[in-house]
Structures are given as structure tokens and as C-alpha cells.
Amino acid sequence: MTIAYARGLSPVRTVLASGAIVTVQEASMTPAVTINATIQAGGVFESAQQNGVAFLTGRVLDRGTANRSADVIAEELDERGVSLRVSTARHTSALTCTCLAEDFDDVLAIVLDTVRHPVFPAAEVAKRRAETLNSLRQDQDNPAVRAADVLLELLYGSEHPYGRRAKGTIDTVTGFTRDDLAAFHRARYRPGLLSLVIVGDVDPSHARDRAARELDGWAGDAPADAPLPPPPPHDERRESVVTIEGKSQSDIAYGFTSIKRLDPRYYAYWLMNNILGQFGLGGRLADNIRERQGMAYYAYSAIDPSVGEGPLLIRAGVDPGNVARAVAAIDYEVGSLGAQGVTADEVAQSKQYLIGSIPRMLETNAGIAAFLQTVEQFNLGLDYDRRLPEHLRAVTIEEVNAAAAELLHPERAAVAIAGPSVPSDGA
Amino acid sequence: MNFKGTANIPRDEMKGLVERFGGMWNGYTWIDQTTYLETAGTDALDQLLFIEAERMANGLYDPEDCESERTVIISELQGGENDPDQLLDQELTATAFRAHPYRHPTIGWLPDLRSMTREDLYGHYRRYYVPNNATLVVAGDVDADDVLGRIERTLGKIPPGVTPARPSIVEPPQLGERRLVIERPGTTAYLKMAWHAPAATEPDFFPMLVLDAVLTGAKGLNLWTSFRGVPPQRKARLYTALVERSLASSVSGALVPTTEPFLYTLSMTAMQGVNLAALEAAALEQIERVRTEGVTAEEAARARRQLRARFVFENDSVTNIAHQLGYFETVTGPGFLPDLQAKVDAVTADQVSETARRRLAPVSRTVGWFRPLERES
Numbered sequence: 033m034t035i036a037y038a039r040g041l042s043p044v045r046t047v048l049a050s051g052a053i054v055t056v057q058e059a060s061m062t063p064a065v066t067i068n069a070t071i072q073a074g075g076v077f078e079s080a081q082q083n084g085v086a087f088l089t090g091r092v093l094d095r096g097t098a099n100r101s102a103d104v105i106a107e108e109l110d111e112r113g114v115s116l117r118v119s120t121a122r123h124t125s126a127l128t129c130t131c132l133a134e135d136f137d138d139v140l141a142i143v144l145d146t147v148r149h150p151v152f153p154a155a156e157v158a159k160r161r162a163e164t165l166n167s168l169r170q171d172q173d174n175p176a177v178r179a180a181d182v183l184l185e186l187l188y189g190s191e192h193p194y195g196r197r198a199k200g201t202i203d204t205v206t207g208f209t210r211d212d213l214a215a216f217h218r219a220r221y222r223p224g225l226l227s228l229v230i231v232g233d234v235d236p237s238h239a240r241d242r243a244a245r246e247l248d249g250w251a252g253d254a255p256a257d258a259p260l261p262p263p264p265p266h267d268e269r270r271e272s273v274v275t276i277e278g279k280s281q282s283d284i285a286y287g288f289t290s291i292k293r294l295d296p297r298y299y300a301y302w303l304m305n306n307i308l309g310q311f312g313l314g315g316r317l318a319d320n321i322r323e324r325q326g327m328a329y330y331a332y333s334a335i336d337p338s339v340g341e342g343p344l345l346i347r348a349g350v351d352p353g354n355v356a357r358a359v360a361a362i363d364y365e366v367g368s369l370g371a372q373g374v375t376a377d378e379v380a381q382s383k384q385y386l387i388g389s390i391p392r393m394l395e396t397n398a399g400i401a402a403f404l405q406t407v408e409q410f411n412l413g414l415d416y417d418r419r420l421p422e423h424l425r426a427v428t429i430e431e432v433n434a435a436a437a438e439l440l441h442p443e444r445a446a447v448a449i450a451g452p453s454v455p456s457d458g459a
Numbered sequence: 460m461n462f463k464g465t466a467n468i469p470r471d472e473m474k475g476l477v478e479r480f481g482g483m484w485n486g487y488t489w490i491d492q493t494t495y496l497e498t499a500g501t502d503a504l505d506q507l508l509f510i511e512a513e514r515m516a517n518g519l520y521d522p523e524d525c526e527s528e529r530t531v532i533i534s535e536l537q538g539g540e541n542d543p544d545q546l547l548d549q550e551l552t553a554t555a556f557r558a559h560p561y562r563h564p565t566i567g568w569l570p571d572l573r574s575m576t577r578e579d580l581y582g583h584y585r586r587y588y589v590p591n592n593a594t595l596v597v598a599g600d601v602d603a604d605d606v607l608g609r610i611e612r613t614l615g616k617i618p619p620g621v622t623p624a625r626p627s628i629v630e631p632p633q634l635g636e637r638r639l640v641i642e643r644p645g646t647t648a649y650l651k652m653a654w655h656a657p658a659a660t661e662p663d664f665f666p667m668l669v670l671d672a673v674l675t676g677a678k679g680l681n682l683w684t685s686f687r688g689v690p691p692q693r694k695a696r697l698y699t700a701l702v703e704r705s706l707a708s709s710v711s712g713a714l715v716p717t718t719e720p721f722l723y724t725l726s727m728t729a730m731q732g733v734n735l736a737a738l739e740a741a742a743l744e745q746i747e748r749v750r751t752e753g754v755t756a757e758e759a760a761r762a763r764r765q766l767r768a769r770f771v772f773e774n775d776s777v778t779n780i781a782h783q784l785g786y787f788e789t790v791t792g793p794g795f796l797p798d799l800q801a802k803v804d805a806v807t808a809d810q811v812s813e814t815a816r817r818r819l820a821p822v823s824r825t826v827g828w829f830r831p832l833e834r835e836s
Contacts, residue, residue, distance in 0.1 A: 107694055113677060115690055132767075162731075165731065166647065281540070281541050326528065384478075385481055388500055397775060
């Protein structure tokens, strides 16, 4: 696989005096370096009234700093073929980019300048706000997005941060001003909340020294965060249908709230989900819905244990006339896995697959950087890539079955459907 | 159908063949080629070669599997139609071509998907899946001589067939602008413009690639990865003219290396309240500007630097390296890939300007609008 992984990862981690963490992994497969600056500045740190402020802050962050105008940043990045992405998730906002090794010093300086010194010019706020509103309107027309949004609201309610959308709503976003973004930046973009991961064709001590230099003089304590509330308990099934006329296909989102990432049952849940909706083309779900019934191009499940109890989501896109049949098939697979459990063969195959796929997870610099950010976020240890197989091997079939029995109850599922009201004349 | 069992791999055993090595497998068909990709640990090599040999020679095309796959693919098609941008792209391409088979979407048209028979599928399979019409690439931590020996013992045993000829249909010259408007329920308006583009091996291809970078930012040339995500484009002409002026929320360009002349396509998402005519006029103003005034030496130099960086980024894994080797061997023939950088470096601003003037002429333009109709609430 990658040159880096053949020997196992060997990241070099440094905690700067300011509290910022810098982790460097040398990898020389290509003369390029990936920079991933992740800040604990995701959507959970905004109020329901300010839903979307983390996202919009990320969108304007790199549009002008105290040292560089938006135009200068654009020029310096474009000159080097670099596209800087800022992505906002539940807990974090991440600035990621890949540059040529020869451009590393310059690009790192730009990335860390945008983290530290954004000025949020009013004109830039207005443009990116309008783009975000446009994107929200596009989402309203997208059955896959609508189904997922409605499902998360059914699972978490609008008060729990996991029930809200990263981009916010048309109402909240319309009201944001530069002061809202600047205030969010002041509260969350602090050295103790930054994890900078650098992966690629760069000397680790050089990378660390450059990062330390760019972050020199940055101060500010990390705020104490209130713990996340648990998701609301649900003992009954909830279903919601969103009608979007003019579409060819309906999207199904079906799910449960699951566990936290640091829960000891994590690996058993991971294997259970792999068997349910991942292994091969999409586990048991795809065997039934795609392979046996030919109803959907995709049917799968994904589990996302996080700081809080993340969701297990099942997704399928089907002909509008097949929605009831597809939901029944999901109910059947969920119910039978929950009630009867898995086979020893399934557990062995999934373990083999997940352990064997670790090198692929670390195939690219960007993949290694994302992995090391997870290691940092959950304090998993710098040798986690080598310990991960052992965690998976140690899971017993009884633990997988216990996970399935705990979670997989169709009578407690939340189900969201988005699509046209009238079945098409499809197959 | 080529994932659904062969003479020596029962259908139920397909699942798990690569997964037990921690591997992934995937495949896609586009206008010139079908590609199968597998990445797994080196201990899986014999297994991967066995699968490819089976796929080449021994596919079953069980009639029942054909029926269930038919509805799966119809579902894939309907999922694509849910996206107005994809729908517009399909209709634009069909409008831009009159005769050449590039006008057909790779997934097919719904009536054809409903009516094609198992014999149609199997006939296509037997005609095109012959070793003399395929390229096998192995990339990774392997010894070349050892791998060649293993290939001889697997795929090497499959006899050649009749080399299938490419359809020899030449698209007649376009005589005037073509237009289409799709009106459907929606929330957002989309605009696309396409011009007939050079094939990858034509002299115009690299000036056109640099021109695209000037207009919308350099993507690179890897269909498997580079076209995902946003290119470096904040100084690109159409980005500054359309997105920075809040006429569009996004703009992108696509010039894909193809065996025969395909399209250069620009795609824009209109901002709420901006009508498509205004967006089109603003985009065409930039097109006419580049046709009459050309590009500057600085712009061409920046585009070349961007492409140089993207060529590095798009080869960052064994999967991507293998993909690029196989893609260009199939689409352009041997010798093309090693010269990419040199060919980009050799492009001058004057060549780009001249190519823009000739290639982006109104007469060979097709314009597509997606105009959203308000839904009753």
C-alpha cells in the first residue's frame, strides 16, 4: 500500500505552549503535502437560534484576513493549484488542502492566517450568505437531503444539536451579520481547540517548526463546554413523508440513535453495521433490496458514533411505487438481525474485511490526515493504526448479537420518505 | 451483470471474494470504456487476476439476474433524474450531437432499458470482452516479472477474439446554435453551455485544457477523483465574473479526454432571483471577451502551474495510478500519459487565444436551461 503504511504510521505529535496540537506524518509517495487544520468549532457549539453560524463562519473564514485580502488569498492559492476546503461537521470545522511539497511553507502560512486572523469583510459575508441560501434552496429540491434531514429531526428533535442541519435554515442564515461570525470565531477558534495534522513529503521537524512559528503569539483559553444532552428516548415508531413533486425517485432514510465513539461496545456496533448494510455492496440490506428484489441502485447503512450518541442511518432510493415494499424489506432485515443475530461466518468475514481495509483507509495523504484527526479527537493513541486490528479481532459473536438486539427494533425506528406523491409509471 | 457470477464463481460467492482481503472493487462505464478497479493487499493478487479472467471469459448472464439488474439500473437512472443538473446535462449532450453515439447517456434511455433482452446484453459482452480489446494494469508493491508470470497463467490462457471495431460515425459540423429548455418543478435554475471539443489526441486538446483552467480552474485529468470537489478557481475568469458578482452560486467546466471529439461543457447554478437570460448574457460576455482578446501570458502561466500541481495530486495512490495508466492506454493509446506535463508546458498564451476564438464560436454552441416551476405548497 502506501509507503507510509508499510511500516505502520509514525506520527510526530507536539503540544505547543498555546495548547494547539501539531501532528506530522511523513509520507513521500508523491511530492505533495496535505494540511488538515481541525478546530472544535462545529454545529454543536451554536444555539438553535444561531443554527448555521458555524457553517457560514467557515465559508467566510478564508475570504480576507488582517494580513491578506480575499483577493491576495485567492491569488496565492490559485497560483499553486490549491483548493482550500472548509467543511463544518457536528463537532468540528476543518480546513483541508493539498499542495506541492515546494509550496508547503507558503500554503501553511495562508491556512493558519485564515484560522487566526479572519476579518469577515461585510461584502464577503453577504456573498457567501447568499450562496448558502441558494444551497439551502437546492437542498429543498433534493429528496435524499430532505429525507436525511427529516430523519435526524425525528431522531433527535430540534433541541438536540444532532437534530439540526449544519447549513442552518433559511430563517437563521438570512439574519446573520459579520458580527455573528466574528463572535463565533472569537469563542471557538482558539489554540487549545486546534489540531493541525500535516501529512506528506515534508520533514516532520521542519513542518512542526513552521507551524509553531505561524501560531506563535496566539493565546486564549479553551472554553469549558457543556456536555451534550442524551438524545430523547423513543419507544414508538415515527414516520414522516415529505412530498416533492416532479421527481422520479423516492428516498428512504430509516434509523436509530446509537452509541458514543468511546463506548466499549463501539467495535461490536461497527461489525454489526458492517453485516447489516456495508459488507460487499451493502450487507444484508443490499442483498435483499438490490440483489434479490432489484428495487434500488443503492441500499446501505452507516453508523456514526461520535462525541454524543450518533445515528445509525439506513438509506435506499427506490421507485415511488416501491416505497412500502422497500420499507418492509428494511423492517425485515433490521428485525431479523435484531432478533436472530448474525452468523459466525458473517462475523469472521466482516472482521477480515475491516482489518484488511485499514491500509486502504491510509492509502492517501488526505486519508492518513483524516485518520489522525480522529485519533486526536478521541485520544486513541498514536499507534492506533496498529492496535485497531486487535480491537476488531477481540469482538465476540455474542457482543455483535447484543449490539443488534439493543439497537435493531423496527417498532422503535424513525422513518422518513421524500419523493413524489404519485407513483411514476416506472418498473 | 459482470458482478453476478461466472462459470467458476457461483453468484453467491462473488460477495466476499475481494472483501476477505480487505479490498474494494468497483466499476464504471463511460462513453469510451468500461473500467473495473480493485484495490487490496498484495496477497490478493492471484484472486484479483482470477476474478478478471472469469469476468473476461465466463460471465453467466443468468436470465433472472438480468431481470433484477434491469430494475436496479432503472432505479439508478431515476435517481439521476432527481438531480436537475444531471438531467440537463443528459439533454444538453443529446442536443449537441445529431449522429455520433456520444449523444446517448451511458446508462441508456428508459424505454431501451425496459426492452433490452438478455441476448442483447450477452451479445455486447461477448463482442467487447475479449483480451485483445482490454488493458490490464497492476500497480503496487509487486515485482513486474512475477506479476507477468501470474497473468500468463490466468488471463494469458484466454484466447483472443475478433477485435471489435469502433462505430465509424462522424458527427456532421454544427451549422448554428442549438437551445433547449427543461421546465420542471424545482427551486433552482441551472444553465449549461457546450461546444464541440477536440479529442484527447488532437493538437487543440492541450490549449483547450489550459483555456478551461483560465475560465474555471484546473481539474486535472483523472475521471476517478479529480472531478470531485472544487478546483482552484477563485481567480478564474468565470468565477470572478459570475460567482463573485452573485449571478451564480457555482460555475464549473468539464473537458474530458475522449477518443473522439466530445464536448467542452460549462455548468452554472443561478442565484435566486437571477434570471437565466441575464446569467447567460454575463457568461457569453466572458466567452466573447476571451475569443476576441485572448488570454494573458500570466493567465496561461498560472493555468500551466495549476495543471502541474493537479497532475501530482491525482496520482496520490496505487488506485489512482492504475486508473490513469489504464484510462489513457484505452482512450488515447500508448505514449500519451508520460507526455502530459510536457504537452501542457508547451502551450502558449497565443495558442490558447487562437483555440478559444475557433473552438468557442457561437455556431458550435448548445445552450441548455433548467427553469424551475414553482410547486404548489
